[in-house]
Amino acid sequence: MQNALAVVTVVVVGMMVGVEFAVAVFVNPILNRLPDGSCIAARSDGGRVLGRVMPVWYIGAMALGAVWAAVAWGGAGASLATAATALLAVSVVMSLLLLVPINNRATTWTAESRPADWKEQAGRWDRYHYVRVGVIVLAFALFAVALSR
Numbered sequence: 001m002q003n004a005l006a007v008v009t010v011v012v013v014g015m016m017v018g019v020e021f022a023v024a025v026f027v028n029p030i031l032n033r034l035p036d037g038s039c040i041a042a043r044s045d046g047g048r049v050l051g052r053v054m055p056v057w058y059i060g061a062m063a064l065g066a067v068w069a070a071v072a073w074g075g076a077g078a079s080l081a082t083a084a085t086a087l088l089a090v091s092v093v094m095s096l097l098l099l100v101p102i103n104n105r106a107t108t109w110t111a112e113s114r115p116a117d118w119k120e121q122a123g124r125w126d127r128y129h130y131v132r133v134g135v136i137v138l139a140f141a142l143f144a145v146a147l148s149r
Contacts, residue, residue, distance in 0.1 A: 002071050006081075006147045009064040010140070013088070016057050017133070017140045023050070024133045028126055037111030043122060047107040051100075058095065062088040065143065077146035084142035091135045098128045 023046075031042045065085030072078040102125040109118060 002068070002075075005064070005068050005071060006077075006143075009061070009068050009081075010143050010147050012057075012064055013061045013084075013136070013140045013143055016054075016061055017136050019050075020129070020133050020136060024126070024129050028122075028129075032122075036114075040109050040111055040114055040118065044107050044109050047103045051103055051107060055095075058088065058092050062092060065139075068146075072146075077149035080142045080146035080149070084139040084146065087135050087139035087142070091132050091139070094128065094132050094135065099125060099132065102128075 027046070028043070031039050031046075033039075034042065062085060065081060065088055069078055069081040069085050072081055102121050105115075106118075106122065106125070109115070115121070
């Protein structure tokens, strides 16, 4: 059971990392090259869609990690799974304090009703997101190493 739990956790976290990496490195840079109205519409829609999915994914991944760490407690890989879960918790706190407030505003923007500093806010979200991606990549790596133990 522990092995199955570990594999499921690694797959769930790995898929989450892949999505967030793609948003950071490919999707948002492509959207930023669109005309302003199209960029705002796409980022706003993406914020709404991913804003509904990602909280469940992040919390679910963290819960899987916590269960894995508890089940493996005292055994091989438990400390790595615990550290990875703690990093996922950091990413959730970062999301709530830094990214979600910007995302909530951005989901309401239109080409006609955007704030004057919308590009600055989008850029700030992108920078915070890069840091969050780094945190979850590290968590994923720790989970992967824990799985191999």
